[in-house]
Amino acid sequence: MPLPQFNLYPAFNTVRLSHVEFLVKDLAASRAFYVDMLGLQVTDEDSDTVYLRAMEERGHHCMVLKKSDTSAISYLALKVYSEEDLDKAKAYFDAKGHKTAWVERPFQGRTLRTHDNFGIPLEFYFKMDRLTPIHQKYALYHGVKPLRIDHFNCFTPDVDASVAFYNDIGFRVTEYTEDAESKKLFAAWLHRKGGVHDMAFTNGVGPRLHHTAFWVPTPLNIIDLLDLMSTTGYLANIERGPGRHGISNAFFLYILDPDGHRIEIYCSDYQTVDPDLEPIKWDLKDPQRQTLWGAPAPRSWFEHGSLFTDLPTQEPLLKAQPIIAP
Incomplete structure (x- = not known):
């Protein structure tokens, strides 16, 4: 079938992908892989969760590792242009008959959880804690x-x-x-x-x-x-x-x-x-x-x-x- 025409004026505006939450069985092993091997930076952690960001990123995290009994993906997250776009997104998904809910996420403002047409869990937010730039702290670069x-x-x-x-x-x-x-x-x-x-x-x-x-x-x-x-x-x-x-x-x-x-x-x-x-x-x-x-x-x-x-x-x-x- 032909590709659909671009929708340049959607019901709400998404800026970009933002982050993902991985469920992992061995949090220490995953932390070692992403931090010591690949070179992502830890921005916060406790016994159950590790938050990571890459070197050019100002947002608090681009990846969340969460300890679990199973290996799976919790959600894919995207950033929208404004707080108003969050309300527009909720109205859009509600009209489509998709489940929607406001969820609490550390280091973020209001976050809308919903799903796409095949059920992929999606989360949309506007505000995330900003961190000090580290892209010129070259001593941190590794992996x-x-x-x-x-x-x-x-x-x-x-x-x-x-x-x-x-x-x-x-x-x-x-x-x-x-x-x-x-x-x-x-x-x-x-x-x-x-x-x-x-x-x-x-x-x-x-x-x-x-x-x-x-x-x-x-x-x-x-x-x-x-x-x-x-x-x-x-x-x-x-x-x-x-x-x-x-x-x-x-x-x-x-x-x-x-x-x-x-x-x-x-x-x-x-x-x-x-x-x-x-x-x-x-x-x-x-x-x-x-x-x-x-x-x-x-x-x-x-x-x-x-x-x-x-x-x-x-x-x-x-x-x-x-x-x-x-």
Whole structure:
């Protein structure tokens, strides 16, 4: 089906993705992975929760690690333009028949909890505690030197339906893969902040979180991380890469944390600020769409994902065979 026309005047305005809460079984192991290995900064912690931010971020946190008996994703969070947009968002989701609730979150102002068309838990807020800038405190930089959270990628059973939902709330498609025979979408990349994506959707058993991505300064930071992981007990956590995507043009590496949550380390994509920028179309059979150069993705990259808490999954509508590494 054709892509929907951009909705440049949505019912409420979202600035960007903001943060994610991971449920983890071993909080100490997860803290070591994200802080000591990747280089995220701890902004607050107690015996059950660790709050983290990357080096360029002024908000209190971009990731929350919460101790749990299960490994799962609690919610994906997005920042809106104003307090008024929170009320507009509640009215929008109420009119759609979605569950909504005001929830209390540490270090944040009013926070609206709801869900998308497939039940992915979403939280919207306007105000978060601001912290002192640390981007020029170079003594703090270590690991892969993460600068900021960049995007979420989710498995969905129906990419067309997910695109329609997020397009209606103002997300714009930058690139997409279409099956030539059915004309259905296999994957799509959508943004709010002017990069290639804040949210991406891939055909598969879902809804599940495929990965959370962090932006780093250069490809050399990724090479440094590979050296570090391979010599400190994390070799098996390297899943795919390094390489360069055709879609997004990004230099990438995919790794798994101690609970199996996938993280992409990411740099070198491009700006998409113009509101009339035409999306780039890729053929599903084009091998360079997923890997411009580098080894093909392993089967785990297409099949493994993180469950959202208490959210059942569905089989995908589109049956397509991805290009898998031998």
